[in-house]
Amino acid sequence: MRDSFEISSSSGSYPVVSGAGLLAELVAERPDAVFLVDARLEFRLPAAVAKRVVIEANEDNKSLERIPDIILKLREHGINRASHLVAVGGGVIQDIATFAASIYMRGIPWTYMPTTLLSMADSCVGGKSSINVIGYKNLVGNFYPPVQVLIDLDFVASLDSEQIVGGLYEAVKICYAMGKQEFLAYLSEASRPPISAFGAQRVVMRALRAKKWFIETDEFDQKERLLLNFGHTFGHALESGTGFGVSHGIAVGIGMLVAIEYARCRNWLSPIGTDVTNQLRDYVRSLLGEGANRVARCPPKINLARVNEKFNNDKKHRSDSYRMVVPWQDGALELVSEPRGESVRRDIAHAFESVFNEVGWSFLSD
Amino acid sequence: MRDSFEISSSSGSYPVVSGAGLLAELVAERPDAVFLVDARLEFRLPAAVAKRVVIEANEDNKSLERIPDIILKLREHGINRASHLVAVGGGVIQDIATFAASIYMRGIPWTYMPTTLLSMADSCVGGKSSINVIGYKNLVGNFYPPVQVLIDLDFVASLDSEQIVGGLYEAVKICYAMGKQEFLAYLSEASRPPISAFGAQRVVMRALRAKKWFIETDEFDQKERLLLNFGHTFGHALESGTGFGVSHGIAVGIGMLVAIEYARCRNWLSPIGTDVTNQLRDYVRSLLGEGANRVARCPPKINLARVNEKFNNDKKHRSDSYRMVVPWQDGALELVSEPRGESVRRDIAHAFESVFNEVGWSFLSD
Numbered sequence: 001m002r003d004s005f006e007i008s009s010s011s012g013s014y015p016v017v018s019g020a021g022l023l024a025e026l027v028a029e030r031p032d033a034v035f036l037v038d039a040r041l042e043f044r045l046p047a048a049v050a051k052r053v054v055i056e057a058n059e060d061n062k063s064l065e066r067i068p069d070i071i072l073k074l075r076e077h078g079i080n081r082a083s084h085l086v087a088v089g090g091g092v093i094q095d096i097a098t099f100a101a102s103i104y105m106r107g108i109p110w111t112y113m114p115t116t117l118l119s120m121a122d123s124c125v126g127g128k129s130s131i132n133v134i135g136y137k138n139l140v141g142n143f144y145p146p147v148q149v150l151i152d153l154d155f156v157a158s159l160d161s162e163q164i165v166g167g168l169y170e171a172v173k174i175c176y177a178m179g180k181q182e183f184l185a186y187l188s189e190a191s192r193p194p195i196s197a198f199g200a201q202r203v204v205m206r207a208l209r210a211k212k213w214f215i216e217t218d219e220f221d222q223k224e225r226l227l228l229n230f231g232h233t234f235g236h237a238l239e240s241g242t243g244f245g246v247s248h249g250i251a252v253g254i255g256m257l258v259a260i261e262y263a264r265c266r267n268w269l270s271p272i273g274t275d276v277t278n279q280l281r282d283y284v285r286s287l288l289g290e291g292a293n294r295v296a297r298c299p300p301k302i303n304l305a306r307v308n309e310k311f312n313n314d315k316k317h318r319s320d321s322y323r324m325v326v327p328w329q330d331g332a333l334e335l336v337s338e339p340r341g342e343s344v345r346r347d348i349a350h351a352f353e354s355v356f357n358e359v360g361w362s363f364l365s366d
Numbered sequence: 367m368r369d370s371f372e373i374s375s376s377s378g379s380y381p382v383v384s385g386a387g388l389l390a391e392l393v394a395e396r397p398d399a400v401f402l403v404d405a406r407l408e409f410r411l412p413a414a415v416a417k418r419v420v421i422e423a424n425e426d427n428k429s430l431e432r433i434p435d436i437i438l439k440l441r442e443h444g445i446n447r448a449s450h451l452v453a454v455g456g457g458v459i460q461d462i463a464t465f466a467a468s469i470y471m472r473g474i475p476w477t478y479m480p481t482t483l484l485s486m487a488d489s490c491v492g493g494k495s496s497i498n499v500i501g502y503k504n505l506v507g508n509f510y511p512p513v514q515v516l517i518d519l520d521f522v523a524s525l526d527s528e529q530i531v532g533g534l535y536e537a538v539k540i541c542y543a544m545g546k547q548e549f550l551a552y553l554s555e556a557s558r559p560p561i562s563a564f565g566a567q568r569v570v571m572r573a574l575r576a577k578k579w580f581i582e583t584d585e586f587d588q589k590e591r592l593l594l595n596f597g598h599t600f601g602h603a604l605e606s607g608t609g610f611g612v613s614h615g616i617a618v619g620i621g622m623l624v625a626i627e628y629a630r631c632r633n634w635l636s637p638i639g640t641d642v643t644n645q646l647r648d649y650v651r652s653l654l655g656e657g658a659n660r661v662a663r664c665p666p667k668i669n670l671a672r673v674n675e676k677f678n679n680d681k682k683h684r685s686d687s688y689r690m691v692v693p694w695q696d697g698a699l700e701l702v703s704e705p706r707g708e709s710v711r712r713d714i715a716h717a718f719e720s721v722f723n724e725v726g727w728s729f730l731s732d
Contacts, residue, residue: 103430134434
């Protein structure tokens with residue numbers, strides 16, 4: 001069943017459509033488009049697609065140093081300002097496509113087809129890109145929304161349970177950020193893997209409609225939209241502190257647990273806030289061991305000093321304070337600034353350590 | 367004397383201020399800003415400027431492959447989203463600064479101080495960048511206006527006559543594009559080198575106020591603003607066909623002569639149009655030999671086949687037609703499409719050749 005809505009942005013509005021068979025329809029409609037596709041998914045492209053740029057979706061290729069190669073390939077395909085680009089893949093492909101489409105001849109129109117649950121439920125709307133530069137993760141990027149987002153549910157069947165859990169973590173994060181009512185509505189559907197195409201559509205469209213509010217209210221990440229960083233500052237530290245041994249979605253789930261733990265230690269939560277954050281914690285923890293996912297089978301070993309160091313260096317902090325999104329009082333999210341200093345650093349390290357213990361992950365010394 | 371006005375853009379409005387002593391004022395106001403400066407002008411920066419990124423202003427450095435180095439230097443200076451960037455230089459520095467400021471942490475605010483007459487009179491407003499990619503000139507770019515443009519007239523005294531003529535060519539191009547009345551008003555001031563700071567201010571602010579109309583009407587180069595490409599498609603072919611032996615401003619002047627010649631050959635001009643284009647032609651030709659400029663002292667030798675080939679490959683054309691801005695009927699500019707084919711190619715080659723003969727430039731065989 002098709003379901004769709006519109007997102008408004010400063011560069012015009014664009015539709016978000018979900019349903020089955022959208023890739024085949026798009027190819028029939030735009031046989032001349034250039035398809036920028038994740039190498040693992042190239043086999044899904046119909047033979048009719050003549051112009052292809054095939055990319056290994058990894059952090060190395062999501063870098064400013066590699067963008068010239070992509071641009072050259074577009075040039076070799078004869079792409080001009082009247083051409084259309086279609087990106088087929090998860091977040092890494094989306095980042096590369098957003099950036100390349102935005103700068104090629106100062107911007108060409110593009111369509112995004114997210115293929116992971118995480119990109120379907122979260123990143124596909126909002127128009128952001130994040131690009132690495134010589135070892136600095138996500139140091140550059142921009143805003144350049146596609147002209148349409150097409151969520152082809154046929155991709156759902158190919159996802160493993162770790163990818164599904166990661167997507168659900170981002171989805172529940174958005175609904176939690178939206179408020180208690182939206183969060184409880186989300187929980188009442190109790191999404192967990194394995195997930196059907198129809199189940200994915202429900203959770204994806206619920207999360208995206210909630211995210212629509214944030215990005216239309218604050219397109220350029222000045223205020224409200226920053227609350228969607230819930231779980232991300234702690235999560236990024238875990239991702240990069242383990243050399244990306246923990247995937248983004250899983251790291252966001254763990255990051256939300258750390259944020260809750262930090263708020264709990266600081267006595268910021270009322271009894272109501274404790275209750276609602278407990279529900280979120282239980283949901284996140286219950287998914288972590290779900291299915292045959294990699295972190296359940298083979299839990300990462302954590303170098304706590306390194307994770308704390310990565311947290312310390314996050315670009316979202318200020319020179320004199322840490323900035324983090326945490327549940328507050330009755331559980332609503334707040335962006336708080338905590339002065340950089342020994343006691344705050346100790347509490348942060350303690351929150352990380354408690355959560356790693358809680359989920360049964362062991363520690364490495366340096 | 368200070369003179370200023372505002373430009374509206376989709377990302378907010380920004381002031382354009384001209385006057386003397388603006389650099390010193392800015393340094394006093396923003397001692398913590400990072401200054402991205404043309405190596406030839408670094409000596410103009412007060413010692414108080416601690417954060418500097420010094421760049422040789424050349425085509426190699428204006429490339430996507432070199433942008434990571436600039437980004438790293440910003441990172442090493444500890445630049446974050448709350449920081450301010452100031453760019454001091456001509457068009458190349460502007461291109462690099464626009465691009466780097468737009469992508470660094472998804473965009474930081476910046477101030478532009480143009481230092482050549484060409485960047486003062488034309489490129490400093492409009493927010494465009496043009497960046498080379500592995501040998502393709504200006505293949506990528508974007509739109510990211512500064513928060514203010516400060517035209518410090520103290521830089522005018524350091525300009526040589528070739529730079530002044532190049533700036534005047536862009537200035538007269540804008541005024542001509544605006545219409546006959548604006549063009550005649552421009553001519554009545556009869557700007558020519560040498561030029562005083564006050565004379566530069568008059569011509570610069572006249573041209574920028576005219577350009578304001580184009581960029582506010584058509585910020586993203588869809589229609590009206592394309593008329594400002596007058597002289598540019600022919601001019602770019604001359605620049606790149608001579609391996610950049612002819613500077614941009616001079617090439618635009620010659621490019622306008624070629625466009626006029628092409629329109630004349632095709633009988634597109636009425637008697638009124640012939641008269642007004644003759645006035646433009648006389649002004650452009652009279653400046654060409656002015657002062658001690660390089661093209662007057664040492665005229666380039668032209669490889670006509672190469673110039674025609676570069677024209678043929680310009681990215682602004684379509685696959686089945688050439689697109690060029692030419693004077694039409696009573697002399698107003700039009701963007702015309704001419705079918706790619708032998709007779710059009712011959713007429714274009716003829717227009718180039720006539721103009722090169724007219725200005726006394728000789729030819730090279732391949």
